[in-house]
Amino acid sequence: MDQPASAEMKQARMKEFMQLLPLTLELAGLPKGDPLRPYTADQMEGRALSVRAAYKIAKALLKEVGEGVQ
Helix, strand or coil: CCCCCCHHHHHHHHHHHHHHHHHHHHHHCCCCCCCCCCCCHHHHHHHHHHHHHHHHHHHHHHHHHHHCCC
């Protein structure tokens, strides 16, 4: 069974996510939304999937950089 993440671990994950957010959003390549035309729930879910995929790539890139992999 998985142990629940400690408060410190959760905070560290959130900090990592926020630090990678600019790179993540750039990798996702999503256009800015029009405030006069809100997204539908399906559109938001699609955008969230793009951000999740980009975040995984950003984390992998950070790991590669940290390990000096070329």
